[in-house]
Amino acid sequence: MVATHPSAAEVWAWLGEIADPEIPVLSILDLGIVRQVAWNPNRDELTIGITPTYSGCPAMDVIAEEIRRCSKEHGIENLRLLTQLSPAWTTDWMTDDAKARLREYGIAPPASSLVQIEAARPACPRCGSAETQVVSRYGSTPCQALYRCLSCLEPFNAFKRH
């Protein structure tokens, strides 16, 4: 029995260390996957609510497993891992800092959903050119699409806005 329970804020901090298995430059907090962390009134059960990015994303099982492992390592004995679908996941939850790291990593970050569709074409993450063209609406993971830069001619992945 653990004498003192970690606060919800501490739990959030651990969860921020868990990287996305497909795009390790982002944490699961950067992606907005964790929706809630809460102790029950008796403080003997911790609830963590997560939401899937795309409905069938295979990475979700790995992420859930990582959260269980991490919680256990930190002495959480009773974890209730909930899947919450509403509000539906959106790339608008991604912070500017996370977007900058994504660009640095070579993946064009998602545009805000408030931007007009025509202006939402991603800039090349390598040379910054706005002259880009979609090659395929789907890429190596459900959340990405394939583009080509018309200036530096490099192909690149773009995180789809969703």
Place this chain on the structure above:
Amino acid sequence: MAAGALFEYVLRLGDNCLILSQRLSELCGHGPVLEEDIAIANIALDLLGHARFWLSYAGEIEGEGRDEDKLAFLRDAGDFRNVLLVEQPNGDYAMTVARQFFFDAWYFHILRGLKNSVDARVASIAEKAFKEVTYHLERSTDWMLRMGDGTEESHRRMQAAVNDLWMYTGELFEMDEVDREMVELGGGVDLANLHPLWTEHIARTFAEATLEIPESKWMQRGGKRGVHTEKLGYLLAEMQFLQRAYPGAQW
């Protein structure tokens, strides 16, 4: 809400997603070009995700211990409630695209309606799925235009695919007692209201794609009450093989 109608309604949604996902999965590694192979696999994954949400909920409503896996792997063809359209084979790529287009346009409007369902769980699944299916519909509409208004051969194949599949579209809008009960309770979508919206999208796309809407009014039906084409049995034989041969096997 009446559990019987809700179970049946949610089961149908789950079966539509599951069976179409399985069909699309057959193309994994066999797509006509790499980009399409990836796209099809991704769409199959989205639909599999929806199937898991719907079937898990159906199992909970029923309350007899059947989870998503039991519902997917341990029912025979006569217990499946998907529409006939989604069990049709992939055929040539025009067939795969046309089937997807008819389904996407229908599922898009179903989900848009279900976002307002009085059943909170149905509404949350619909809200989630709607965003993904909006993207699916954009893609399948694009392909109808490219193939319909493409080369002589792509046009011929697409028109043939549309003609072959048309008889499976009537069932999408047929209301039975389950649909009526769900509409009355505020949990389901009125398919009669949805039909003109679907037809409008099809007509607009066909006009631009230089395709003709088939004149035949004769429609196949039965999937919603478990009467299927013989093609479903072969699909299930492959999908369910492992659980049938090795009951309870897990990854």
